[in-house]
Amino acid sequence: MKSRSISCAVAAVAVFGLTAGCGESEVPERPPVVRPVKLVTVGDEAGRQRSFPGRVQAANQVDLSFRVGGPLIELPVREGGTVREGEIVARIDPRDFEIRLASARAERERAEADFRRFSSLYEKEAVSQAQLDQARAERDIARAREEDAEASMRDSRLRAPFTASVGKIFVENFQDVRPKEPVMSLVDVSSVDVVVDLPEALVARIIGDPSLMAVARFDTARGREFELRLKERAAQADPRTQTFRITLTMPQPEDVNILPGMTATVTGKRAGDAIDLGQPLTVPAIAVVGEGGDSHVWVFDPSSRTVTSRAVTVGQLRGSDRIEVTSGLEIGESIAVTAVTQLREGMEVRPLEELEGFGPSGRRRG
Numbered sequence: 001m002k003s004r005s006i007s008c009a010v011a012a013v014a015v016f017g018l019t020a021g022c023g024e025s026e027v028p029e030r031p032p033v034v035r036p037v038k039l040v041t042v043g044d045e046a047g048r049q050r051s052f053p054g055r056v057q058a059a060n061q062v063d064l065s066f067r068v069g070g071p072l073i074e075l076p077v078r079e080g081g082t083v084r085e086g087e088i089v090a091r092i093d094p095r096d097f098e099i100r101l102a103s104a105r106a107e108r109e110r111a112e113a114d115f116r117r118f119s120s121l122y123e124k125e126a127v128s129q130a131q132l133d134q135a136r137a138e139r140d141i142a143r144a145r146e147e148d149a150e151a152s153m154r155d156s157r158l159r160a161p162f163t164a165s166v167g168k169i170f171v172e173n174f175q176d177v178r179p180k181e182p183v184m185s186l187v188d189v190s191s192v193d194v195v196v197d198l199p200e201a202l203v204a205r206i207i208g209d210p211s212l213m214a215v216a217r218f219d220t221a222r223g224r225e226f227e228l229r230l231k232e233r234a235a236q237a238d239p240r241t242q243t244f245r246i247t248l249t250m251p252q253p254e255d256v257n258i259l260p261g262m263t264a265t266v267t268g269k270r271a272g273d274a275i276d277l278g279q280p281l282t283v284p285a286i287a288v289v290g291e292g293g294d295s296h297v298w299v300f301d302p303s304s305r306t307v308t309s310r311a312v313t314v315g316q317l318r319g320s321d322r323i324e325v326t327s328g329l330e331i332g333e334s335i336a337v338t339a340v341t342q343l344r345e346g347m348e349v350r351p352l353e354e355l356e357g358f359g360p361s362g363r364r365r366g
Helices: 002-025 095-123 129-155 200-206
Strands: 035-037 039-041 051-058 061-065 070-074 088-092 157-159 164-169 182-187 191-199 212-217 226-233 243-251 263-270 282-284 296-301 306-311 313-318 322-327 334-336 349-351
Touching (some): 088 182, 191 200, 191 263, 212 243
Antiparallel strands (some): 191 243, 212 263, 282 322, 296 306, 313 322
């Protein structure tokens, strides 16, 4: 009886063992952990993109005036209006110029007739060489006077030298105007200049750089940026402010009116990224693992969604939570700033911002 009880116990243990073994073989393998990490973009820290106030001015502005004087009889333009190249924008009473031109033309015709007559007489030796030369000189003088009268007649009509907007009109119609008295100002509207004053410490770094560009933002076009190109710079610094005046230019937008006198905010760029205007590249200090020559950061690869260790050279601490990186990183790269001691080479991670707006169950809140 005792031996039978032992046999049953052994059999029960054996069955339990087999059952347990089968249970263990059915446990599925756990998938690799995709660790959530917070990322920051290198060069995206506040203060790296330095902005400066700018002022819009006309790319080309001119005050028009007559070369002759007289009473205005036509002033067909208005301030703010647009005129085309060659269009008449003002006209002086032409009657005095017409009389002068008719007189000069008659004098030229008489002088030419006299010269022809003296030439014929000279061939017959009826007049001297001096008399012929005198007739030739009078003919040439008469021709010059006629040309001058024609020019005065043309100058009684004031034409736009280029397509422009009328900035300001300084005279009234039917008013007597003097030669060289400003009549109106024209502003070239095909392009826009933005003037900005830069500290002298920055000018040497950005002038002459072919990759230099900048963008302008205007209150009249909120949320938009307009690309600028370097046009010219001052040769000397302002002795009071120690700044250099830089002129940047851009085409006039078709859907926004950017007018002279408006203000702009100018931000430097290089090859599509924020230009380093004297600011050292810094990253959050918690992103750097190790010390001195063994320092590295975890760089995120968006295509594979993995992180890779990257050796960096660090400099001084900046403030309480940032540190300079003098080599090893490029502007625009993403690095991890959380769980940096738990990351491993090639580990797949999930940026924390992808989880924002979701509750613990994975359903979007709200």
